[in-house]
Amino acid sequence: MRNPQEYYNTHSQGYVQKWDLSPEGLKRPRNYYRLKIIESIIKLASIKPGERVIEVGCGTGLVLREVLKITKPIYGTDISSEMLQRVKDSVLKDKKVSIVNDLSEPNPGSDVLLAQDDLLKSKLPHKFFDKVLSMEVLRYNDDLPRCLGNIHAIMKEGGIFVFTVTNLFSFSLFPIKYSLRKLFNKIDQDKELVQYFVTERSIRKELSRANFSMIAFERTGLLLSNQFIGQLVEKLSKIPILNHFSDTFIIAAQAS
Ligand SMILES: C[S@@+](CC[C@H](N)C(=O)[O-])C[C@H]1O[C@@H](n2cnc3c(N)ncnc32)[C@H](O)[C@@H]1O
Structure with a gap:
């Protein structure tokens, strides 16, 4: 299986x-939790009417919606062309x-313009x-510097990338x-997507190398979205060392 194109073509429904x-x-x-992340991404992007906004790796269109x-x-x-079809026939039908x-190319009358692009x-x-927005996409790509470079290239100077x-x-x-299973060649690439993870230090370094300046760095996790456990975890997350263990980073960066 060629990841992630074939995976998502097969699993779009x-x-x-x-x-x-x-x-x-x-x-x-x-x-x-997913919706909360989408809301955070949109808030950090401070989108204004009339701006040109794209989500790369938009999947079925949950963020676009x-x-x-x-x-x-x-x-x-x-x-994945199949994921784009699901935007059309499901989420934004x-x-x-x-x-x-x-x-x-101008396309008057369209609410959403989609293109297949790697x-x-x-x-x-x-x-x-x-x-430029991107949710849950970079983790499926093995070349983070190239992804960041290609994103920087499509942005206007001063534009904001939230991901x-x-x-x-x-x-x-x-x-x-x-990562341990990957190290020991235990990933079944026919069934699983190959995934790549970052540390806070590595993503900060790569962003700076790609000519982005960090505007915001948020840490979140599934537990935080639970209204009962959330408050406790939020308090615990104020302890600096625990902050290092959040699941997801939501980052806003400006292209210079
Ligand atoms: C987990 S889904 C996230 C979809 C959407 N952003 C969302 O949050 O619902 C990952 C998506 O990234 C797409 N993707 C992965 N690698 C990509 C690449 N190199 N170029 C474009 N899309 C990619 C996949 O096809 C898939 O639709």
């Missing part, structure tokens, strides 16, 4: 079902969604976007266990 963010779906803690409440048209790319070859070999227009990455030292221990 399951993804729509898994991440049901309707009032019913939001009763599940992990879905509620929220951005569309602020501005339109909005833009999305994904390596009530909107005018167009899948095009070139996002820089972030690692991106063909997107340069210096075009005010805001999530997964902490190697997460409370959940999943990244550590996974």
